[in-house]
Amino acid sequence: MTASRSIIPPLLFGVVMTAILMSLGFWQLRRLDEKTTLLAEIQSGIDATPVPLPAEIDPGMKYLPVTVAGQTTGEEILVLSGTKERGGGYNVISAFETEDGRRILLDRGYIEQDYRRTARPPVALSVAGNLHWPQDNNSSTPDPDLNAGIWFARDVQAMANTLDTQPILVVASEVEGEAQGVDPIPVAIEGIPNSHLSYAVQWFLFAATCAGMTAWLIWRIRRRTY
Incomplete structure (x- = not known):
């Protein structure tokens, strides 16, 4: 097998895995935006003008x-x-x-x-x-x-x-x-978890690691072939 053909499988695998990991990172960033908006809405509800205790109450009235x-x-x-x-x-x-x-x-x-x-x-x-x-x-x-x-x-x-x-x-x-x-x-929103930024950073680090390992493996294959 020539060098160019021998690097195709690890290259494809590395590109696909890096793309998947990157997409997970971007998904967490989207979830971060959604959660930030949700927390702002909850805080706005918490800070609204109080009303007399309603006659009918259900968990949908939380906060x-x-x-x-x-x-x-x-x-x-x-x-x-x-x-x-x-x-x-x-x-x-x-x-x-x-x-x-x-x-x-x-x-x-x-x-x-x-x-x-x-x-x-x-x-x-x-x-x-x-x-x-x-x-x-x-x-x-x-x-x-x-x-x-x-x-x-x-x-x-x-x-x-x-x-x-x-x-x-x-x-x-x-x-x-x-x-x-x-x-x-x-009641405060501080107790509501919002860890999506740290999750996004983790996925991007995994993607960078995958890309680096793929590049290192291809370098080793090419060096061994030549």
């Missing part, structure tokens, strides 16, 4: 800004949490009875570990926040420690079953009334 008034019942769930500024702590999820008689979940916000056992009796609150169906749990998330009253992820349906509420969660952003040491943690 809808709402207002509710009523009182906590003293029943709560503590979800293991933390902040960069203050370290580990808990999110306080309270059963909340609205003025019109509905019983929902209210994510009041963050407390430090030292305040875990502090009493938080029923208190009247007016809240502005967002409807939310968080996806905190995964296959490695431990089951709640019901004896200690500690959960490791927010699961709206499971929390509603435990506190005997509707499966509706409002995450507080502003609270009027006695906060009882709980600091609101508003």
Whole structure:
């Protein structure tokens, strides 16, 4: 086989693989644009003017800004949490009875570990926040420690079953009334992953590596042939 014919198979293979890897990189860049636009739309929805809690609610209303008034019942769930500024702590999820008689979940916000056992009796609150169906749990998330009253992820349906509420969660952003040491943690897009740029860089690096290896192999074949 001549040198020109012997380099055709690896050359074709290298060109095809490099093209495929490059196309995957460009696809990730398109996904980056789409995700950036989506996040901007979500942020715009989060920042919109709050409306009274709708009578009918479904997960399609995720992030809808709402207002509710009523009182906590003293029943709560503590979800293991933390902040960069203050370290580990808990999110306080309270059963909340609205003025019109509905019983929902209210994510009041963050407390430090030292305040875990502090009493938080029923208190009247007016809240502005967002409807939310968080996806905190995964296959490695431990089951709640019901004896200690500690959960490791927010699961709206499971929390509603435990506190005997509707499966509706409002995450507080502003609270009027006695906060009882709980600091609101508003819904934010920072927790929504957007890794498409890093994926695109990886695919382009794979493409460059493939092109380099193909060029090196062809150089070796030509050198051996001649």
